[in-house]
Amino acid sequence: MSAHLQNASDTAPFRSCNHEFKVSCETCRLSRICLPLALNSTDLEQLENIIQRGRPLQRNELLYHEGDTFQSIYAVRSGALKAYRTTPDGREQVTGFYLPGEILGMDGISENSHASSARALETAAVCAIPFDSLEKLSAIMPGLQRHLFQLMSREITEDQLLITLLSKNTADERVATLLLSISRRNARRHLSASQFRLPMSRVDIGNYLGLTVETISRVFSRLQKSGVLRVDNKEIEILDQEALQAAANIAG
Amino acid sequence: MSAHLQNASDTAPFRSCNHEFKVSCETCRLSRICLPLALNSTDLEQLENIIQRGRPLQRNELLYHEGDTFQSIYAVRSGALKAYRTTPDGREQVTGFYLPGEILGMDGISENSHASSARALETAAVCAIPFDSLEKLSAIMPGLQRHLFQLMSREITEDQLLITLLSKNTADERVATLLLSISRRNARRHLSASQFRLPMSRVDIGNYLGLTVETISRVFSRLQKSGVLRVDNKEIEILDQEALQAAANIAG
DNA sequence: GGACTCTCTTGATCTGCATCATGGCAGCGA
DNA sequence: TCGCTGCCATGATGCAGATCAAGAGAGTCC
Numbered sequence: 127m128s129a130h131l132q133n134a135s136d137t138a139p140f141r142s143c144n145h146e147f148k149v150s151c152e153t154c155r156l157s158r159i160c161l162p163l164a165l166n167s168t169d170l171e172q173l174e175n176i177i178q179r180g181r182p183l184q185r186n187e188l189l190y191h192e193g194d195t196f197q198s199i200y201a202v203r204s205g206a207l208k209a210y211r212t213t214p215d216g217r218e219q220v221t222g223f224y225l226p227g228e229i230l231g232m233d234g235i236s237e238n239s240h241a242s243s244a245r246a247l248e249t250a251a252v253c254a255i256p257f258d259s260l261e262k263l264s265a266i267m268p269g270l271q272r273h274l275f276q277l278m279s280r281e282i283t284e285d286q287l288l289i290t291l292l293s294k295n296t297a298d299e300r301v302a303t304l305l306l307s308i309s310r311r312n313a314r315r316h317l318s319a320s321q322f323r324l325p326m327s328r329v330d331i332g333n334y335l336g337l338t339v340e341t342i343s344r345v346f347s348r349l350q351k352s353g354v355l356r357v358d359n360k361e362i363e364i365l366d367q368e369a370l371q372a373a374a375n376i377a378g
Numbered sequence: 379m380s381a382h383l384q385n386a387s388d389t390a391p392f393r394s395c396n397h398e399f400k401v402s403c404e405t406c407r408l409s410r411i412c413l414p415l416a417l418n419s420t421d422l423e424q425l426e427n428i429i430q431r432g433r434p435l436q437r438n439e440l441l442y443h444e445g446d447t448f449q450s451i452y453a454v455r456s457g458a459l460k461a462y463r464t465t466p467d468g469r470e471q472v473t474g475f476y477l478p479g480e481i482l483g484m485d486g487i488s489e490n491s492h493a494s495s496a497r498a499l500e501t502a503a504v505c506a507i508p509f510d511s512l513e514k515l516s517a518i519m520p521g522l523q524r525h526l527f528q529l530m531s532r533e534i535t536e537d538q539l540l541i542t543l544l545s546k547n548t549a550d551e552r553v554a555t556l557l558l559s560i561s562r563r564n565a566r567r568h569l570s571a572s573q574f575r576l577p578m579s580r581v582d583i584g585n586y587l588g589l590t591v592e593t594i595s596r597v598f599s600r601l602q603k604s605g606v607l608r609v610d611n612k613e614i615e616i617l618d619q620e621a622l623q624a625a626a627n628i629a630g
Numbered sequence: 631g632g633a634c635t636c637t638c639t640t641g642a643t644c645t646g647c648a649t650c651a652t653g654g655c656a657g658c659g660a
Numbered sequence: 661t662c663g664c665t666g667c668c669a670t671g672a673t674g675c676a677g678a679t680c681a682a683g684a685g686a687g688t689c690c
Contacts (some may be wrong), residue, residue, distance in 0.1 A: 211542065215627065221538045233531055233534045233538065236531035236532040236534075237535075241538065261524065261527070264517075265517050265520060265523060266517075268517060271516070271517060272513065274527070275530070276488045278527070278530040282485045282488075282530065282537060285537035285538060286463060286471075286473045288541055289537060289540055289544060290463065290473075292541060292544040292545050293544050293585075293587075293588030294471055296676075296677090327637070327638090335545075336544060338678060339637085339639095340639080340640085340679085341677060342638095343638060343639050344639085346638095347639075347640080375466070548647095549646075549647070579666095579667070579668090580668065581667080581668095589647075589648090590647075590648060591667085592647090592668095592669080592670080593648080595670075596647095596669080598669090611656090
C-alpha cells in the first residue's frame with residue numbers, strides 16, 4: 127500500500143494506475159451519503175464503470191485550478207479539501223470545505239472551466255466522475271438525473287446560507303455555525319458529533335467566514351472560557367451543544 | 379388586454395386562464411438569453427407545451443414562499459423580482475435580484491420545497507416551468523439537460539461571487555459591483571448599459587449587500603459627488619464607466 | 631539539538647460601518 | 661389641499677472587528 131503511494135506520487139492523479147486504487151462504490155462505507163445514494167445495483171455498476179480513482183492527494187496539493195478545463199466532478203473519499211477562488215487583486219476567498227462523502231467541482235459546468243480551485247487540506251482520496259459520461263448516464267437513469275439536480279440545488283442553498291451568515295451574523299455566530307455544520311456532517315458519517323479534529327487552519331476558517339485569524343482565535347478562546355468548547359489547537363470538543371446552538375443563533 | 383388584467387387579478391397566478399396570457403417562446407424577444415437558448419424548433423415546441431403563463435404579478439406580490447412545495451422554476455418575462463430567505467430571528471436576507479430572461483426558483487429542487495421566497499419588485503410577468511415535466515423533457519433532450527446543469531452551475535458561481543463580495547469588499551466596492559452587474563445584464567437585453575432605473579429600493583440593495591440603507595445612500599452620494607454617477611432617486615446614469623470599474627475593484 | 635518556519639494566541643489601538651436621530655420629498659387617499 | 665406614509669439623505673456618535681505588534685508552541689530540516 128505505501129509502496130503504491132510512493133510509486134504513484136510522482137504521477138498526476140487520475141492519469142494512470144486507476145486499477146491500483148480500485149475501490150468499489152458498493153463496498154465504500156460512504157455510498158449511502160455519496161452519489162450512489164439513489165441507485166439500484168444495476169445502475170450502480172454502470173456508475174462504477176465511469177468513476178476514476180487516482181492516487182491520494184498530499185496535503186496542499188491542488189485537485190483542480192480556476193481556469194482548468196472542466197472534465198469531472200469529484201467525490202471526497204477520505205481527508206478534506208477546500209475550494210477557493212482568487213480575487214483580481216490576488217487574494218483568496220475560501221468558498222467551501224469538503225468532507226468525505228461530499229461532492230465538489232460543480233461550479234465548472236456553466237463555463238466548461240473551473241470557476242474555483244480545490245486544494246487538499248490533508249492527505250485526501252478523491253473519486254473523479256467524468257461529467258460527460260455522467261450526463262449521458264443521467265439521461266437514461268432518471269434517479270441519477272434527479273440526484274444531480276438535487277446536489278446542485280443543495281450547493282445553491284448552502285451558498286445562500288453562507289451569504290446570510292456573512293451578511294447578518296457576528297463573529298461568534300459565524301464560528302459557532304461552522305462548528306455545528308462540521309459536527310452535523312461528522313454525525314452523518316457516524317463519527318462523533320461532539321469531538322473532532324478540524325482539518326483546516328485558523329487562516330482558512332477566517333477566510334471562509336470573512337474574518338481575520340486573530341478574530342477566530344479570540345472567538346475560540348471566548349467559547350472555551352465560557353465552557354462551551356474545549357479547544358486544543360485543531361482538536362475540538364463541544365462541551366455544551368445547547369450553548370453552541372444559542373451562540374450560533376440560527377437553526378443550525 | 380387591460381380587461382384581462384383586471385379580470386384575472388383576483389385569481390391565483392398559474393391556476394387558470396393560461397391561454398389568456400399566451401405568449402410563445404418563439405416570438406419572445408428574450409428567447410436568446412432564456413431557457414430556449416439551446417433548443418431547435420422541434421424541441422422548442424415541446425418546451426412551449428409545458429410552460430405556463432399566468433397573470434402578471436403586482437408590485438410586492440409573492441411568487442412563492444419559503445416552505446412552499448416546489449413545483450416549478452420561473453423565468454422572468456418582464457419586471458423584476460427579489461429572492462430572499464428569512465432568518466430564524468425573523469430578518470430577511472435578499473439573495474438575488476432577477477431581471478427579464480433570468481431563471482429563479484432552482485433552490486427548491488433539493489428538498490422539494492422552496493428554500494427562499496420570491497417577491498415582485500414591480501409589476502412583473504413570469505413564466506412557470508413545471509419541474510417534473512422539465513426533468514422528463516431533459517432526459518430526452520440532451521441540449522436541455524446540459525443547459526439546466528449550466529444554469530444551476532451559474533447560480534452557484536454567482537452566489538460564490540456574492541460571498542466573496544460580502545467577505546472581502548468595502549461598501550463602495552459592493553455598490554459599484556452591483557451597479558456594474560445590473561448594467562451588464564441590461565446590455566445583454568440590448569438596453570442601455572449606462573442609463574437605467576433600479577427596480578429595487580435602497581433597503582433591498584443594502585440588505586443584499588450586507589449594508590444598511592444609510593450606507594447605500596452615502597455611497598450613492600459619494601459616487602455622485604466624484605462624478606462617477608448621476609443619481610436621481612432610482613434613476614442611475616453611469617457617467618464614468620472606467621471609474622466605476624475601478625471603484626468596484628473586481629473583474630466586473 | 632539547534633535553527634528555522636508555520637501556526638496560533640493575546641494585547642493595544644484604529645477605523646469603517648452601524649446605529650441613532652432628524653428632516654426633506656414624493657405619492658396618495660380623503 | 662391637507663395629512664399620512666414610505667423612501668431617501670445626512671449628520672453625530674458608538675462599537676465590532678481590523679490592524680499592528682509581539683511572543684509562544686509545534687513541526688521539520690540539517
